[in-house]
Amino acid sequence: MTHDITLSKPDGPTAAGRGPGGSAPGPRRVRKRPPGRRGPAWTPWLYLAPALVVLAALLAYPIYQLGLISFLEYTQAQVSGGEPTTFKGFGNYAELFRDEQFWQVLTATVVFAAACVISTLAVGCALAVLLTRIRAVPRLILMMASLGAWATPAITGSTVWMFLFDQDFGPVNKLLGLGDHSWTYDRYSAFALVLFEVVWCSFPFVMVTVYAGIRAVPSEVLEAASLDGASQWRIWRSVLAPMLRPILVVVTIQSIIWDFKVFTQIYVMTGGGGIAGQNLVLNVYAYQKAFASSQYSLGAAIGIVMLLILLAVTLVYLRLLRRQGEEL
C-alpha cells in the first residue's frame, strides 16, 4: 500500500536534502530495469575476486600470522630452527606491559601523532581559506609549492630537513644565530624537527582537499548569507563549517592514520629512534625489536597493540559517518 503512494510521487522522499545515496526513511522506490541486466548473482564476486585474493593473501594472512607470532616464543633461535617454537600465550604481552620503555614509547607516539595531526590540520585549513581569498596567480604559486612538498618522497624530505637543520652546514642555525646547536641531541627538539617535516609534507593534502570542498559550496549560498548581514565569522561557523564537516572528518581521520604510523621520518632523521631510543614511536620500536634484536614475538605484540589502537580509531570514524547519515 505505502509502496504505491511512494511510487506515485514524482520525486520521492529523497528531495528532503539527504545525501545522494537517498537513505531517507520510508519504503524504497522500485527501480525498473531491463530484464536480465543483473546477470548471475556471482557477477559482483567475479569483479571482487582479484582484490579479495590479494588482500587475503597479503594483508589478512599476515595479520593472522602477526597475531600468532605474538603468542609464540619466536627469536633468532626459532627462526633458524635451532630451538623448537613454543607457545607463550600472553607471555609476550605481559613482558611488554611490564617494560617501562613500552609505556614511554606509547605515550610519545600518541602525543607526537596528536601534535602532528593538529598542526597539519591547522596549517592546511588556514591555507585553504587563504587560497579562496586570493587571485589566480598567487594561488597557483602557493598550490605549486605545496604540491612540490607533497610529492617529495618521505625519505628525501627527511634528508633535506636534516640538512637544513644540520648543526654545521645547515642554513637554519645560521639564520637563527644558533651556532652549532644540534637539533637531534635533545629529545624534544628532535621530535620538533620531525614534526616540521611531517607537517610540511602532509598539510598539502588537507589544504587541497578542504579547498576543493570550499569551492564546491555554491556561491549563491554565501552571497545570500552576506546579503542577510552575516559576518565573515558567522558565515564560516553557520554555513561553511557544517557543509565542510564530512570533508573535515575525512582529512582528520586520514591524518590520524598517517601520523600514527610515521616511520621513515623518525627512522631517518633521528638515526633509528634517537639517542638511547629517546625518539622512538611504536612503529619504529616494533621494527627495532623485531629486526635489530631479533625478538620477533615482542615486535609482533607491539604491532598488534598498534593495530588495536588504529582499529579503535576506525570504529569511531564509522560511527561518525553513520551519524552523518552517509550510506556505505
Added chain:
Amino acid sequence: MVRRPWRLAAELAALVIAVVVAFPLYWMVLSAFKPAGEIESTNPRPWTLSPSLDSFRRLFQQEEFGRYFLNSVVVAVSVVLISSVIAFLAATAVTRFKFKFRTTLLIMFLIAQMVPMEALAIPLFFQMRDLGQLNTLGALILPHIAFSLPFAIWMLRGFVKAVPEALEEAAALDGASRTRFLWQILFPLVFPGLVATSVFSFISAWNDFLFAKSFIISDTSQSTLPMALLVFFKPDENDWGGIMAASTVMTIPVLIFFVLVQRRLVSGLGGAVKD
C-alpha cells in the same frame, strides 16, 4: 568580496608562505649542484657561483645506481597498473551491485586502510621467504599492491557512483555486453579518479624504504633508490652533496608525475570527498 588592501596582504602572505614551503626543495637542488668545497662551508649561501656536477657524478659512479633507479620505476609502475585495474573492478562491484555482505566488505576495506605496513613487515618477511620472493622485486611489488588497494577502492567508489546508471541501461539497449560496458564506457569515465588514486599508490611504492631495507638483504642488485641514498650516510661525516644529489634524482620523477596529473588530482580529491 574581500576588500582590496586585505586581498593584497593575503596575496603577499601567500607568496611568502610559498617561498618557505618551496625552500627545502630549492635547497636540495642547490646543494646537489654546489661544488664539494662549498657544501662543507659553515657559512652556507643561498646561491652558488660555480655550479658543479660532481655530486651527480659520484652518484652515477656507484656501480648499481642506474639499476636501482630502474628497479624503483619497475616497482612503482607495476604497483600503479596492477592495483588500478584491481581497484577499478572492486569499486565497480561494490557500487553497482547489491549483494549480501556488501556493507561488511566496505567496512573491511576501510579497516584494511588502517593496517600499519611496518607492523606487517615481520610476517611478510617470513611469507616472502616461504614464497621464495626475498631478494626479488616481487617482495616489494606484492605487499604494496595490497597496501594501496583499500584506499584506492574507497576513493574510486565516489567516481563510479557518479556515473549515471541510465548510461548502463542505454548501453545494454544498444546491445553492449557487460564486459564491453565496463572497459569501453565506465573505465574511460572514471579515468580521472584512477589518476588521482594512482598518485597515492605511486607515492607509497616509490617511497618504500622499509621493505627495500628488510626484504632485499643479500642481492643488492634488486635494491631500490632509497638504498642508493643511504650509501652517502657515513658514521663519521655524511656526504651531503651525494645525499642531496640522490634526493634530487629520487624526487624529480614524482614531481613530474604530480605536475602532469595536478589538475586531475585536485578535481579528483574534490570529487572523491563530495560524494
